[in-house]
Amino acid sequence: MAGGLGSRFWPISNSDTPKQFIDVMGVGKSMLQMTFERFEKFCRREQIVIVTGEHYADQVREQIPSLEPHQVVVEPMRRNTAPCIAYAAAIINQRDPEATIIVSPADHAIFKQDKFEADMLQAVDVVGSHDWIITLGAQPTKPETSYGYIQFREQASLENAKNLHKVVTFTEKPPVEMARQFIASGEFFWNAGIFVWRLPILMQAYRDFLPAIAETFFSLGIDTPHEDLERVYAHSEAISVDNGIMEKASNVHVMEAGFGWSDVETWDSLYDVSLRDSHGNAILGGNVFTYNTKNTIVTMPDEKGKTVVVEGLDGYIVAASDDTLMICRRSQEEMVFRFASDVALKELIDKK
């Protein structure tokens, strides 16, 4: 799934080039490219399907030039994850009705490739012999309020699978006090947004819990005329797969992820997951020189050749795209939405 709007990393990402297309981590690859390579290690690359929006399809093809036409599934409009997965499932169904499907966001960070591969192969193995939906859960490290939480019960009744649990509840973005209680109870994982299921189980879940989506989307295919596709999307409910299916289905199991995960949705989470120097500075891009500076994150994914000298900052974000530079305290990162809208408004006025 590579259709997100990701504008939290303004100015380095924006709705034209959202986070999945940006080298947010400063490693020389976009989040999408990293995700693709992660799966390519244990999937046949021609079996990887990328769902994105019309506005982003060309960027997907540019960033992964080897893709065949059927591998880029283009949604005519945004309707959240349930329709997105249903459409991709319908297309996969045309090629392989018995496929096992791993659903994954294209813009999350995974820190241990080996563990990721082992977990995925285990999950694929488990759903091969059980009619389960497996969702991946990450051990929470702080009462993050922007994540979804999965409450689990005792271990699943399965040999050699201590990391598999039956799911009790899903809770999206809880208040901080609730998140604290969740963590204290030891019964909650963060929802990593990765699902593993066989196609027949997936389709049955849609028929059971989202019958309107199942009826319209499962008749779509790679050759569906654009106007039909648009009509289906326009009439569809916009709902997440978590709300629409996971919260309701009784066969959902959560697998504790051993691979280290972050959705890297905020500057602070990016800072948290980045390599830092002895002064706590995370230097993600550019030719950066720091003096009397600490706890500061510097990134300019498009501007690798640029030199940046930073003196006397403590706890700042310094981020530049090719046309915009932002300097902002880390504690004020939620102001980026205001910055983005102020700048857009000014551009609008200047054009008039």
Place this chain on the structure above:
Amino acid sequence: MAGGLGSRFWPISNSDTPKQFIDVMGVGKSMLQMTFERFEKFCRREQIVIVTGEHYADQVREQIPSLEPHQVVVEPMRRNTAPCIAYAAAIINQRDPEATIIVSPADHAIFKQDKFEADMLQAVDVVGSHDWIITLGAQPTKPETSYGYIQFREQASLENAKNLHKVVTFTEKPPVEMARQFIASGEFFWNAGIFVWRLPILMQAYRDFLPAIAETFFSLGIDTPHEDLERVYAHSEAISVDNGIMEKASNVHVMEAGFGWSDVETWDSLYDVSLRDSHGNAILGGNVFTYNTKNTIVTMPDEKGKTVVVEGLDGYIVAASDDTLMICRRSQEEMVFRFASDVALKELIDKK
């Protein structure tokens, strides 16, 4: 005189493009262009001669395209202001031995054009009937240690010229305590580096106080072969006109400048002379948005189209050239030399 190396405004100026060629003030014109326009208002433009180094001659011609060849005098090497003025004087002497000459740096700021013009015309008038050297002095406003100071005596014996004084001493860059005493005494001006004299008086002063320079430089001309010019310069003493002539000549008078002057040699002096918003921010270039920010100077002369968002800074310099961004506390501005050398060293290492 447009041959300075001006690297104090790194990264917006450097030895390839020193301060005189930069729109330091954020007005859409370089210091050189502003200086040229200032004189053009009351001099015939073809009488303006610009002395610069070989490395800078093309930039002079680009910035002032209307210049005729004889108006750009190119020094083969840097030998401070006394040789520079002597060479220009020799060339002017070929065209008009009775010329009155105003010598001026190309990279200073003048705030009141009308007053400047009036002062210049008065000075030209005075030296027309007196064998004097007039130097312009600015009323000091703080014990600046990077300026030259001119001690003056009683008013000159001249009707209608209350602003003219006989000069007693010149002092370059005094310690701060001395500068304080100078100001307290009320007997000192800042040396604005602008001199007005008739050519015969100028040449006589050189013959009296810098005879070696007079002998070799006054035989130069616009058609002197480059190798001869190089030999003269290579053998010349490097000395300022202040040290070599002004401190020694007895006919030097200082005119109190009514026009508002700054040599704009430091980030702090630029901040001082810039228009500031109600939070004390001096926004000199770029499409700048400030939030919770005060006492900060933002400038990016080459990057007018760039958007800059600054949040949570107090007392900083934010400056960008097309390839380098600097964020530095104003109180640490002397660190720019270290920044420039660290960056240059890194570039050198990267090339190897």
